Amino acid sequence: MAHDTMAPAPEQAPEPPSPQRGSDIVWHTAFGLLLVVTVVSFILWSTGQISQSSHYAVLVVTILLGVFMAFNIGGNDVANSFGTSVGAGTLTMKQALMVAAVFEVGGAVLAGGEVTDTVRSGIVDLDGVPLDPMDFAFIMMAALLGAALWLLVATQMGWPVSTTHSIIGGIVGAAVTLGFVTGDGGWEMVQWGGIGQIVISWFLSPVLGGLVAYVLFRGIKQGILVYNEQADDQLRQLKVERIEHRERHKAAFERLDELQQISYTNTMARDAVVVSSPDFDRDELESDYYRELYELQDEAENLEAHRALETWVPLLAAGGSVVITAMLLFKGLKNLHLELDSIGNFLVMGMVGAAVWMAVFIFAKSLKKQTLARSTFLLFSWMQVFTASAFAFSHGSNDIANAVGPFAAVLDVLRTNEIGAESAVPTALMVTSGVALVAGLWFIGRKVITTVGTGLTKIHPASGFAAELSAAAVVMGASLLGLPVSSTHILIGAVLGVGMVNKAANWNLMKPIAMAWVITVPAAAAVGAVGVVVIRGIFG
Numbered sequence: 001m002a003h004d005t006m007a008p009a010p011e012q013a014p015e016p017p018s019p020q021r022g023s024d025i026v027w028h029t030a031f032g033l034l035l036v037v038t039v040v041s042f043i044l045w046s047t048g049q050i051s052q053s054s055h056y057a058v059l060v061v062t063i064l065l066g067v068f069m070a071f072n073i074g075g076n077d078v079a080n081s082f083g084t085s086v087g088a089g090t091l092t093m094k095q096a097l098m099v100a101a102v103f104e105v106g107g108a109v110l111a112g113g114e115v116t117d118t119v120r121s122g123i124v125d126l127d128g129v130p131l132d133p134m135d136f137a138f139i140m141m142a143a144l145l146g147a148a149l150w151l152l153v154a155t156q157m158g159w160p161v162s163t164t165h166s167i168i169g170g171i172v173g174a175a176v177t178l179g180f181v182t183g184d185g186g187w188e189m190v191q192w193g194g195i196g197q198i199v200i201s202w203f204l205s206p207v208l209g210g211l212v213a214y215v216l217f218r219g220i221k222q223g224i225l226v227y228n229e230q231a232d233d234q235l236r237q238l239k240v241e242r243i244e245h246r247e248r249h250k251a252a253f254e255r256l257d258e259l260q261q262i263s264y265t266n267t268m269a270r271d272a273v274v275v276s277s278p279d280f281d282r283d284e285l286e287s288d289y290y291r292e293l294y295e296l297q298d299e300a301e302n303l304e305a306h307r308a309l310e311t312w313v314p315l316l317a318a319g320g321s322v323v324i325t326a327m328l329l330f331k332g333l334k335n336l337h338l339e340l341d342s343i344g345n346f347l348v349m350g351m352v353g354a355a356v357w358m359a360v361f362i363f364a365k366s367l368k369k370q371t372l373a374r375s376t377f378l379l380f381s382w383m384q385v386f387t388a389s390a391f392a393f394s395h396g397s398n399d400i401a402n403a404v405g406p407f408a409a410v411l412d413v414l415r416t417n418e419i420g421a422e423s424a425v426p427t428a429l430m431v432t433s434g435v436a437l438v439a440g441l442w443f444i445g446r447k448v449i450t451t452v453g454t455g456l457t458k459i460h461p462a463s464g465f466a467a468e469l470s471a472a473a474v475v476m477g478a479s480l481l482g483l484p485v486s487s488t489h490i491l492i493g494a495v496l497g498v499g500m501v502n503k504a505a506n507w508n509l510m511k512p513i514a515m516a517w518v519i520t521v522p523a524a525a526a527v528g529a530v531g532v533v534v535i536r537g538i539f540g
Contacts, residue, residue: 027094027442028442028443031438031439031442031443032439034435034439035067035071035435035436035439038431038432038435038436039063039064039067039432039436042063042428042429042432043059043060043063045428046059046063046411046428047059049411049415049426050411050414050415051415052414055414057539058134058137058141058410058414058539059411059414061141061535061539062137062140062141062144062407062410062411062414063407063432065141065144065145065148065407066144066403066404066406066407066432066433067432067433067436068144068145068148068436069144069147069148069151069167069402069403069406069407070400070403070404070432070433070434070436070437070440071148071436071437071439071440071443071444072147072148072151072152072155072163072440072444073151073163073399073400073402073403073437073440074100074104074436074437074438074439074440074441074442074445075151075152075155075440075441075443075444075445075448076151076154076155076160076161076163076440076445076448077160077163077395077399077488078100078104078392078395078437078438078440078441078445079155079160079441079445079446079447079448079449079452080160080448080452080488080491080492081100081388081391081392081395081491082096082099082100082388082392082441082445082449083160083448083449083450083451083452083453083495084384084388084452084453084459084463084464084467084468084491084495085384085385085388085453085464085468086449086453087449087450087452087453087454087458087459087464088381088384088453088459088460088461088463088464089381089461090381090384090385090388090461090464091385091388093446093449096388096441096449097438097441097442099385099388099389099392100392100437100438100441101438103389103390103392103393103396104392104393104395104396104400104434104437104438105396105430105431105434105435105437105438106393106396107392107393107394107395107396107397107398107400108396108397108400108404108430108431108433108434108437109427109430109431109434110397123168123171123172123190123191123194123195124171124172124175124176124189124190124191125188125189125190125191129179129184129185129189130184131184131419133413133417133418133419134413134539134540135178135182135536135540136409136413136419137409137410137413137414138174138178138532138535138536138539138540139171139174139175139178139532140171140174140406140407140409140410141406141410141531141532141535142170142173142174142527142528142529142531142532142535143167143170143171143173143174143406143524143528144167144170144403144406144407145170145527145528145531145535146166146169146170146173146174146523146524146525146526146527146528146529146531147163147166147167147169147170147402147524147528148166149524149527150166150169150170150520150523150524150527151163151166152444153523154516154520155444155445155447155448156444156447157447157512157516158447158448158450158451158455159448159451159512159513159516160448160451160452160488160491160492160513161488161513161516161517161520162201162486162487162488162489162517162520163399163402163488164399164402164486165198165201165486165517165520165521165524166402166520166521166524167402167405167406167524168194168198168521168524169520169521169522169523169524169525169528170524170525170527170528170531171406171528172190172195172521172525172528173524173525173526173527173528173529173532174525174528174529174531174532175189175190175532176189176190176525176529177528177529177532177533178532178536181533181536195521197484198484198521200484201484201485201486201489202489202514202517202518204483204484204485205474205485205486205487205488205489205490205493206489206490206492206493206496207493208474208478208483208485208490208493209470209471209474209489209490209491209492209493209494209497210493210494210496210497210500211493211497212470212473212474212494212497213466213467213470213471213493213494213495213496213497213498214497214498214500214501216466216469216470217462217463217466217467217470217497217498217501218501220316220462220466221462221501221502223308223312224308224309224312224313224376224462225376225462227307227308228305228308228309228372228373228376231303231304231305231308231372232305232371232372232373234303234305235300235303235305235372238296238299238300238303241296242293242296245289245292245293245296249288249289264287267286267287268287268289268290270286271285271286271287271289271290275290282294305372306364306365306367306368306372306375309364309367309372309375309376309379310361310364310365313360313364313379313380313383314356314357314358314360314361314364315357316383317356317357317360317379317383318353318354318356318357318360319353320356320383320386320387320465320469320472321352321353321355321356321386322349322350322352322353323469323472323473323476324386324387324390324469324472325348325349325352325353326345326349326476327390327394327472327475327476328390328393328394329345329348329349330345330476330479330480331394331397331398331475331476331479333397360379360382360383363379363382364379367379376461376462377460377461380460380461380462380464380465381461383461383465384461384464384465384468387465387468387469387472388468390472391468391471391472395487396434396437399487400430400433400434400437403433403436404425404429404430404433405423407429407433408423408424408425408429409423411423411429412424451509451513452491452492452495455506455509456492456495456496456499456505456506456509456510457495457496457498457499457502457504457505457506458502458504459495459498463498463501463502464498466494466498467491467494467495467497467498468491468494470494470497471487471490471491471494474490474494475487475490478490489517492510492513496510
């Protein structure tokens with residue numbers, strides 16, 4: 001396990017394990033009821049926020065579409081984030097669900113922001129056309145429908161795709177179609193430079209994620225995993241030598257006559273008393289058996305089998321914690337307006353890094369009695385859960401806007417009958433979306449988890465940690481540099497990057513995923529185009 005070698009992955013992702021009906025029926029029922037109760041409660045709350053009862057039908061449909069969108073984000077995007085943890089055996093599906101529930105909902109409610117951009121992508125220019133507020137609402141409803149349906153199809157196929165690109169496609173299709181229908185717009189409404197950035201992200205995101213993950217995991221493999229494997233081989237050899245040592249002395253004892261056996265037994269008894277003393281001197285030993293035994297023990301101690309774990313893993317954990325903290329400060333917690341200056345941010349990152357280094361160093365030393373493979377698994381499992389949790393919080397605080405943005409925009413139109421550049425995001429909306437996210441992960445997320453966790457390459461906690469940390473670093477760096485990237489595409493590239501180190505990347509499975517990335521925008525746009533005509537025909 002320490003070497004993390006892997007057999008070539010199959011051409012297609014294996015089917016996820018079927019749920020255990022006896023035990024999972026309670027979970028199915030609980031999450032089904034929770035989702036229904038949450039949606040009904042939110043509908044009842046929302047009706048009190050608008051004054052015109054004629055808009056109630058639009059309100060209910062919008063809520064259902066928004067929840068449907070959040071449900072599918074959970075099944076695809078959240079499942080994508082936790083795929084490496086489940087695939088590596090670090091977390092079970094239920095454990096991943098509980099971690100996601102806490103950090104996704106926590107990120108959405110605590111750091112999701114009080115307002116959101118109504119058209120957050122900036123892909124469609126709606127300012128240059130005379131747009132009725134209700135037509136704007138219909139565009140957002142159709143965009144939710146187009147994005148959610150495409151995400152559902154992709155999730156059922158096990159394809160991790162970008163939810164941001166999906167909602168962009170839905171908005172483009174609905175807005176352009178409505179422009180043609182009303183005669184107030186057309187293709188000129190689309191900011192083609194923004195579409196060009198999406199095309200760039202198809203290549204830039206996975207390449208950057210794969211490159212960083214390849215370099216990081218190659219370093220981990222050479223500096224830690226290979227060292228551990230070599231140390232393991234030497235420890236096994238020493239174990240064989242101890243067995244041979246015991247058998248050799250046993251055979252020699254049996255060749256002695258009775259008086260010699262009695263003398264030798266007395267010598268061994270005296271040596272046994274000597275070694276029981278905590279500060280004994282080896283020069284006091286009389287028998288070759290004990291002298292040779294302690295020579296073998298010296299060889300084992302000089303080997304320093306756990307040196308790589310105690311030296312490099314704490315430093316790796318500290319560096320990773322600094323990256324994760326930076327991602328949370330600059331991305332996940334940006335809506336809290338902490339108003340820390342640069343020195344404050346670096347101090348926070350430094351304190352977190354120091355604390356993590358100390359904790360992991362102590363943890364690594366406490367595992368000396370464990371086998372190297374077990375110690376490696378435990379250390380990287382702990383770090384992998386840490387990175388997955390941070391990803392979940394960041395996802396809940398940022399990407400939930402893909403569902404909440406259009407959702408909140410329609411609610412704002414129904415409440416004010418105006419189109420605002422930003423829309424208020426009530427806490428109830430964040431909680432409802434968060435519950436839908438977690439429910440989507442539970443009900444439909446298994447196929448995407450299987451693709452990310454085992455389909456593209458076999459994942460060990462060490463390679464899973466490398467993939468997640470690399471993705472976090474690239475997302476953080478790209479955000480600061482303003483590069484057009486997709487966090488989903490970055491993570492997939494990172495998983496392939498660690499697979500390349502082990503020469504076990506499943507490129508055959510990557511082909512349909514890459515095709516899904518290409519058709520995400522046009523597929524969501526097509527559904528959004530049809531949806532806006534139907535919705536406007538029903539409610540317009």
